[in-house]
Amino acid sequence: MAEAREVLSVQGLSxxxxxxxxxxxLDLIVKAGERIGLVGLNGHGKTTLFYAIAGLTGWQRGSILLNGRQIGRTRSQGPGRYTHQIVRQGLALIPQGDEIFHGLTVEEHLDSGAFTPRAWKERATRKRRIYDVFPPLRKLSNTPVGRLSGGERRMVSIGRGLMAEASLFLVDEPSLGLAPKIGKGVLDALMSIELSDSAMVIAEQNIALLEGKVDRVIGMHVGKLKGGASAALMLNSNRDL
Incomplete structure (x- = not known):
């Protein structure tokens, strides 16, 4: 059986x-078909890692390969200068919180995620898949997002990111601020997505939501990865921070 290709290869990233x-x-390799949980407390670098991959940090150095192409560059200024190029090469960053426009409808938000020519052409099919993943949104498609509950807004935000033509999905704290039952529902929906030749990294504080559901759990502490670890080991280590 052929080994899965590397979607993301990070080497010596600061x-x-x-x-x-x-x-x-920091070093990190993510292969096609993988779903990885990135676990750590606030302030330890999970979001900064995602932003560095997207070219949004204040400064950075090191190698970042996305689908075999160098996107890292050494940057000292101009966060976001190359982000549009990175996105077109296959990155979808789904940030913390809602990041929504309250006056737009659910459908308009989802359409905005299909920004590449291929994704736009396939947007009807992609929206049907999003509605299958998040069934409550189907009946709310024409509703302004500002009228939705917190959990529904989070579904819209994640769904918009999943509309992209991407090979790497970076999902930052999807359960943040949600009631436990709703947060679990959002995580379960992310686990149901067929990755095929793409990959997903989910940053979370609540390791219980990831336990037994992702291919690997990696801990993050003061800007460094702790390597592969079982959920029980990571839970104990987080208690000691």
Whole structure:
């Protein structure tokens, strides 16, 4: 059986904001078909890692290969300068919180996620898949997002990201601020998505939501990865931070 290709290869990545160094010489490989849980407390670098991959940090150095193409570059200024190019090469970053426009409808938000020519052409099919993943949104398709509940808005935000033509999905704290039952429902929906030749990294504080559901759990502490670890080991280590 052929080995799965590397969707993401990060080597020696350091990144930060202004004089602050948040990520420290980090290495990470993500292969096609993988669903990885990135676990750590707030302030330990999960979001900064995602932003560095997307070219959104204040400064960074090191190698980042996305589908075999270098997207890392050494940056000292201009966060976001190359992000549009990185996105077109196959990255979808789904940030914390809602990040929505309250006056737009659910359908308009989902359409905005299909920004590449191929995704736009296939947007009707892609929306049907999103509605299958998040059934409550189907009846709300023409409703302004500002009228939705917190859980429904999170579904819209994640669904918009999943509309993209991407090979790597970075999902940042999908359960943040949600009631436990709703947060579990959102995570279960993410687990139901067929990755095929793509991959997904989910940053979470609540390891119980990921336990037994992802292919690997990786811990993050003060800007460094702790490597593969069982859910029980990671839970114990987080208690000691």
């Amino acid at each position: 990144a930060g904001w202004g004089p602050l160094r948040v990520i420290h010489d």
